[in-house]
Amino acid sequence: MKALYSLFLVFALAAIALVGAGALGMERTFGLYIPFLAAAVFVVGFCWRVVQWGKSAVPFCIPTTCGQQESLPWIKQSTIENPSTTTGVVLRMLLEVLLFRSLFRNNKPQLYSDTRVRYASSKWLWLGALAFHYSFLIIFVRHMRFFTEPVPAFIRGIESVDSMLQIAAPTLYLTDLIFITAVTYLFLRRVVVPSIRYISQVQDYFPLFLILGIGLTGIFMRYFAKVDIMAVKELTMGLVTFSWKVPQGIGVIFYVHVFLVSILLMYFPLSKLMHMGGVFLSPTRNMNCASRKFRHINPWKFENVHYHTYEEYEDEFREKMVEKGLPVEKPL
Amino acid sequence: MSTLPRPEELYANINHTPPKTDWMDVPVDIKPGRYCYAANPESLNYVGFPHARKWNPLDEDWKLPENWKEIIFNGIRERLDKYRSFKVFMDICVRCGACADKCHFFIGSGDPKNMPVLRAELIRSVYRGEFTTFGKLLGKFAGARPLTEQVLKEWWYYLFQCSECRRCSVFCPYGIDTAEITIMGRELINLLGLNIDWIATPVANCYRTGNHLGIQPHAFFDMIDFFCDDIEDITGIRPEPQFNKKGADILFVTPSGDVFADPGTYTCMGYLILFEYLKREYGLDVTWSTYASEGGNFGFFTSHETMKRLNSKIYMEAARLGVKWIIGGECGHMWRVLHQYMDTLNGPEFQSPNMIVPTNPITGTVFQHAASTKMIHITEFTADLIKHGKLNLDKSRNAGIHLTWHDSCNTSRGMGLFEEPRYIARHVVEKFTDMPPGTIREETFCCGGGAGLNAGECEELRMMGGLPRASAVKYVHEKYGVNMLGCVCAIDRAVLPGTMKYWVPEVSVCGLHELVGNALVIPGEKEREVNLRGEDLPGKEDE
Ligand code: SF4
Ligand code: SF4
Numbered sequence: 001m002k003a004l005y006s007l008f009l010v011f012a013l014a015a016i017a018l019v020g021a022g023a024l025g026m027e028r029t030f031g032l033y034i035p036f037l038a039a040a041v042f043v044v045g046f047c048w049r050v051v052q053w054g055k056s057a058v059p060f061c062i063p064t065t066c067g068q069q070e071s072l073p074w075i076k077q078s079t080i081e082n083p084s085t086t087t088g089v090v091l092r093m094l095l096e097v098l099l100f101r102s103l104f105r106n107n108k109p110q111l112y113s114d115t116r117v118r119y120a121s122s123k124w125l126w127l128g129a130l131a132f133h134y135s136f137l138i139i140f141v142r143h144m145r146f147f148t149e150p151v152p153a154f155i156r157g158i159e160s161v162d163s164m165l166q167i168a169a170p171t172l173y174l175t176d177l178i179f180i181t182a183v184t185y186l187f188l189r190r191v192v193v194p195s196i197r198y199i200s201q202v203q204d205y206f207p208l209f210l211i212l213g214i215g216l217t218g219i220f221m222r223y224f225a226k227v228d229i230m231a232v233k234e235l236t237m238g239l240v241t242f243s244w245k246v247p248q249g250i251g252v253i254f255y256v257h258v259f260l261v262s263i264l265l266m267y268f269p270l271s272k273l274m275h276m277g278g279v280f281l282s283p284t285r286n287m288n289c290a291s292r293k294f295r296h297i298n299p300w301k302f303e304n305v306h307y308h309t310y311e312e313y314e315d316e317f318r319e320k321m322v323e324k325g326l327p328v329e330k331p332l
Numbered sequence: 333m334s335t336l337p338r339p340e341e342l343y344a345n346i347n348h349t350p351p352k353t354d355w356m357d358v359p360v361d362i363k364p365g366r367y368c369y370a371a372n373p374e375s376l377n378y379v380g381f382p383h384a385r386k387w388n389p390l391d392e393d394w395k396l397p398e399n400w401k402e403i404i405f406n407g408i409r410e411r412l413d414k415y416r417s418f419k420v421f422m423d424i425c426v427r428c429g430a431c432a433d434k435c436h437f438f439i440g441s442g443d444p445k446n447m448p449v450l451r452a453e454l455i456r457s458v459y460r461g462e463f464t465t466f467g468k469l470l471g472k473f474a475g476a477r478p479l480t481e482q483v484l485k486e487w488w489y490y491l492f493q494c495s496e497c498r499r500c501s502v503f504c505p506y507g508i509d510t511a512e513i514t515i516m517g518r519e520l521i522n523l524l525g526l527n528i529d530w531i532a533t534p535v536a537n538c539y540r541t542g543n544h545l546g547i548q549p550h551a552f553f554d555m556i557d558f559f560c561d562d563i564e565d566i567t568g569i570r571p572e573p574q575f576n577k578k579g580a581d582i583l584f585v586t587p588s589g590d591v592f593a594d595p596g597t598y599t600c601m602g603y604l605i606l607f608e609y610l611k612r613e614y615g616l617d618v619t620w621s622t623y624a625s626e627g628g629n630f631g632f633f634t635s636h637e638t639m640k641r642l643n644s645k646i647y648m649e650a651a652r653l654g655v656k657w658i659i660g661g662e663c664g665h666m667w668r669v670l671h672q673y674m675d676t677l678n679g680p681e682f683q684s685p686n687m688i689v690p691t692n693p694i695t696g697t698v699f700q701h702a703a704s705t706k707m708i709h710i711t712e713f714t715a716d717l718i719k720h721g722k723l724n725l726d727k728s729r730n731a732g733i734h735l736t737w738h739d740s741c742n743t744s745r746g747m748g749l750f751e752e753p754r755y756i757a758r759h760v761v762e763k764f765t766d767m768p769p770g771t772i773r774e775e776t777f778c779c780g781g782g783a784g785l786n787a788g789e790c791e792e793l794r795m796m797g798g799l800p801r802a803s804a805v806k807y808v809h810e811k812y813g814v815n816m817l818g819c820v821c822a823i824d825r826a827v828l829p830g831t832m833k834y835w836v837p838e839v840s841v842c843g844l845h846e847l848v849g850n851a852l853v854i855p856g857e858k859e860r861e862v863n864l865r866g867e868d869l870p871g872k873e874d875e
């Protein structure tokens with residue numbers, strides 16, 4: 001049901017763009033105003049959210065330690081999983097952000113008869129997530145050729161590697177394939193695995209469909225509808241140089257694509273997609289594990305904390321202590 | 333108390349397929365055997381917790397204060413500002429489910445609300461509805477729901493089905509620590525007086541007498557004295573521990589569970605033997621304290637503030653006695669508190685400037701990694717002694733034991749203490765076999781009774797939660813003949829014997845220093861016939 005809602009929602013959005021930019025001829029709105037607004041919402045919203053998080057205190061040093069601590073010199077420390085230096089912490093974060101280290105650890109318990117539980121390694125989610133995020137990144141970088149003139153060499157480089165197989169004209173990008181496969185996997189996983197379906201919400205399906213919609217419209221545009229690339233570039237360059245103009249005859253599918261992207265940009269700061277920013281702020285990963293070596297300072301104070309002092313303790317138990325010959329501060 | 337099903341029955345009933353109904357529409361069903369009794373109001377009052385009253389989780393009416401919602405909302409608001417962890421963890425979960433099947437309570441019970449992600453969603457859904465624009469506008473569509481009494485009951489039930497073991501956090505791509513969320517959740521429901529007695533009463537005891545069990549100073553003395561009698565019987569040598577001694581070099585603090593119940597008591601005897609040995613051989617000057625007679629900190633299971641209040645005694649006592657540094661015993665969450673909170677909480681306020689960076693006077697080792705807290709773990713201390721050849725160990729006395737190692741959650745995921753205990757273990761027993769990867773070290777499983785869930789009435793929950801641990805033990809028992817499960821946590825020593833008896837009856841549980849105590853040859857001791865448990869030593873059975 002939740003998946004259907006989300007699918008319907010994405011269709012509705014596509015329809016809005018179809019009608020708006022197509023039948024109603026609102027090309028300026030869908031080609032310039034909305035994307036610009038979306039980009040602004042994204043940037044401002046993203047920063048605002050990160051600043052909001054940053055404003056909250058980090059009162060305690062609470063990293064999750066995933067390896068041997070620094071202790072005696074002859075015991076080998078796990079310097080990345082249980083770092084006690086800044087370099088270690090940075091490496092730990094890099095492994096997490098670039099290679100999804102924690103997901104790589106994933107395993108699956110299996111219940112056998114005779115009260116046995118076994119664990120099998122399960123790397124599919126890791127692989128799917130990695131494929132999804134990296135192909136998304138490459139596609140994003142490739143798109144920069146629409147916003148740059150001349151197009152920087154590294155973008156051209158990425159493009160030529162990406163179209164290595166030289167299939168079809170225009171040549172097929174490998175990342176397009178990987179991207180669609182990965183998104184489909186991530187979606188299927190949500191509907192097929194019962195426990196994952198149980199925890200999934202509209203908010204989980206919606207971005208998946210939205211991103212899939214963006215991917216499919218993009219592919220359709222490039223390989224089938226074959227929109228006028230020069231005209232598109234004219235529009236996008238106009239957008240970034242603020243000399244806004246809308247060339248004729250780009251084709252309505254382009255506006256659908258751009259509209260979905262705009263929705264994604266605006267939805268981003270409001271949603272779980274903010275994990276992109278949040279991953280850097282997670283205290284369990286980005287803190288130094290040497291909390292016995294260096295004092296971590298809590299910026300706020302506990303108020304009205306009462307302690308049970310030794311004096312009060314001795315006052316209550318003095319007699320019994322003296323009887324046992326335990327030392328006391330004040331004699332009976 | 334409920335009756336516990338047989339292991340095979342319990343096992344056969346585990347079903348990991350969740351119901352068809354949306355989880356928000358499944359009402360909470362508080363099952364006997366899976367929840368703990370409500371806190372005794374006297375205990376809550378003793379430490380000044382709000383809204384102490386008699387109530388029963390099974391009753392319809394929980395006698396909540398009139399403005400309970402406001403209290404919760406204000407509590408959430410305050411914590412969002414004070415703890416970035418809480419705020420970030422409320423916002424960035426993508427519900428990928430990597431953590432879902434990592435919780436021992438989910439593996440063992442199949443209850444979908446024991447999936448860490450869903451446990452967190454119980455709170456997150458309310459947060460979304462009340463604190464985010466999106467949630468306010470779109471309601472259920474955005475995964476939000478209003479806070480109702482039903483929801484509160486669900487919080488209570490599932491917050492006390494989390495042992496704050498942090499295993500889920502290891503697998504989460506963002507390090508989301510459901511234990512951290514549970515801590516906040518428990519703080520919140522504490523504002524309404526909704527604690528459980530197995531936590532509240534130890535907290536009150538600890539505040540008053542210095543330890544969770546409420547052992548008063550004279551009784552504490554007697555209990556240790558009683559161990560000294562036993563040690564004298566076994567070795568011919570009587571340890572003479574010092575109590576509350578001003579001017580001692582080192583303060584020793586261990587969980588009071590070790591003084592109270594088997595098999596922790598044998599571990600305690602191990603400490604006594606070790607310190608006596610070091611006193612006789614090298615003149616080491618260690619004192620125990622009756623005032624700071626608790627390493628564990630049940631305050632951690634109620635609120636940060638209570639944790640601070642209970643923890644303060646260790647530094648206060650160290651300062652009063654004028655010791656140079658502190659050794660801590662084999663305890664689980666004591667070490668999480670010590671490693672990640674103690675110095676921040678009480679260092680500036682109570683730590684005496686006269687303390688020095690812990691330095692082993694016998695080996696000369698300076699424990700630089702504890703430079704600020706001035707407190708080291710006893711296995712760090714003992715491992716260092718062994719490395720320098722300072723202990724005379726006869727591991728043949730543990731020859732009947734084939735040991736495997738249970739990494740306790742808190743020393744693992746809140747500290748990273750893995751090699752020190754294994755190093756010691758290999759020097760005091762002949763046969764040592766680790767459990768399979770994926771069940772040890774940072775991926776270790778909880779005993780199922782951490783964070784205050786060791787009450788008699790929630791035994792069924794504990795057996796469910798203990799299944800993954802027990803299953804790994806069973807594997808090495810059947811494959812290699814392992815018959816002893818070692819650990820460095822007093823809760824483990826209290827919980828695991830029952831869990832083993834239930835799932836793998838052939839395996840017993842011990843602390844590490846029990847084995848050290850068995851192996852250590854004290855100069856002038858008589859020939860030992862029995863181990864610290866009073867069982868015949870291998871080869872001595874027939875004499
Ligand atoms: S692993 Fe982390 S992000 Fe994934 S569902 Fe669990 S808490 Fe959420
Ligand atoms: S902290 Fe431990 S008990 Fe709590 S949800 Fe995570 S795995 Fe389960």
